[in-house]
Amino acid sequence: MKNHKTIILSNQEISPGYYRMRILAPEYSRLAKPGQFVMFRVQRSLPPLLRRPFGIFRAGFMASDCDGMAEKEFIEILYKVVGSGTEIMQELHQGDRVELLGPLGRGFDLGDPHEEKILVGGGIGLVPLYMLAEKLIETSQVRLLMGGRTRNDIITVTEFERLGVETYVSTEDGSLGEEGLVTQVLQRKLDKYPKASVYACGPMPMIDAVQRICAERGTSLQVSLEALMACGVGACLGCVVKGAGHSTENPRYLCTCKEGPVFYAEELDWNRLEQQNSAGGGCH
Numbered sequence: 001m002k003n004h005k006t007i008i009l010s011n012q013e014i015s016p017g018y019y020r021m022r023i024l025a026p027e028y029s030r031l032a033k034p035g036q037f038v039m040f041r042v043q044r045s046l047p048p049l050l051r052r053p054f055g056i057f058r059a060g061f062m063a064s065d066c067d068g069m070a071e072k073e074f075i076e077i078l079y080k081v082v083g084s085g086t087e088i089m090q091e092l093h094q095g096d097r098v099e100l101l102g103p104l105g106r107g108f109d110l111g112d113p114h115e116e117k118i119l120v121g122g123g124i125g126l127v128p129l130y131m132l133a134e135k136l137i138e139t140s141q142v143r144l145l146m147g148g149r150t151r152n153d154i155i156t157v158t159e160f161e162r163l164g165v166e167t168y169v170s171t172e173d174g175s176l177g178e179e180g181l182v183t184q185v186l187q188r189k190l191d192k193y194p195k196a197s198v199y200a201c202g203p204m205p206m207i208d209a210v211q212r213i214c215a216e217r218g219t220s221l222q223v224s225l226e227a228l229m230a231c232g233v234g235a236c237l238g239c240v241v242k243g244a245g246h247s248t249e250n251p252r253y254l255c256t257c258k259e260g261p262v263f264y265a266e267e268l269d270w271n272r273l274e275q276q277n278s279a280g281g282g283c284h
């Protein structure tokens, strides 16, 4: 994990309220694991822009534009504008200076290469699933179930298709794909592929429903949680969630930033999780 003072390569709106930012990020292709995140800060800005956590969507190389560098190594983050920090971010341009602390956290376990994999993404919760799909597709059959409220929440699905991932889209208002919740699609896919393991990131009610479906069937599930974070490195304890077996006599807390953000479902206390995250946890 390093703090990089670096620059933005591009920052574009890809759907109303959703942006893709490409940032110069040496060494990330080698270091970043699927499911890890960065703490992002605009240099020299005054509060409110403290560091904000964002999943790493993609890490790669691009040709340089005759500036003497052979290739530029970058990461992409995708973000939804929800508050003061992301409002400032949407105004940033190529060449603006930013700081990245990362890569941070525990990412996904790739699991048994022979098992089928189902990825479930809700809205911006799709972000950590792309690098995961890139890895899984090398050895496994991968299906992506992508859900959103409207068609505006469905982003980058064609990029997953280009990897060879089978994709299924659902929207609550029926404006794209099947009308309804992504969890209905998950039920059907698990009926058809009962041995598949599931990886999920999305709003907390979606994660909670996915957990119930998988628990009933004994399906292996990993979830990426999005607790509120201040430091991102295990120092402030602002991101703790209760772990499985937690009680007053035997308190068991897990730091989402350091011990997560990815957890196996059985590591967490699901009776308390929705309540713990009601202050804002879960992807938007």
Ligand SMILES: Cc1cc2nc3c(=O)[nH]c(=O)nc-3n(C[C@H](O)[C@H](O)[C@H](O)COP(=O)(O)OP(=O)(O)OC[C@H]3O[C@@H](n4cnc5c(N)ncnc54)[C@H](O)[C@@H]3O)c2cc1C
Pocket: 037, 052, 053, 054, 055, 056, 077, 078, 079, 080, 081, 082, 083, 084, 085, 086, 087, 124, 127, 128, 225, 226, 227, 228, 229, 261, 279, 280, 281, 282, 283, 284
């Ligand atoms: C590990 C991790 C990965 C994340 N990856 C992404 C990503 O790839 N793309 C993306 O758009 N967002 C992601 N988030 C959420 C992102 O960090 C917040 O949306 C962002 O910090 C909001 O900043 P803001 O200043 O614009 O909003 P604020 O003004 O701080 O808050 C606006 C609203 O968003 C809620 N909020 C703030 N932070 C979070 C959070 N961490 N989780 C849930 N709700 C929050 C607040 O409760 C409030 O209701 C991730 C969060 C974590 C912890």
Ligand code: FES
Pocket: 228, 229, 230, 231, 232, 233, 234, 235, 236, 237, 238, 239, 240, 255, 256, 257, 258
């Ligand atoms: S954000 Fe500070 S301990 Fe996790």
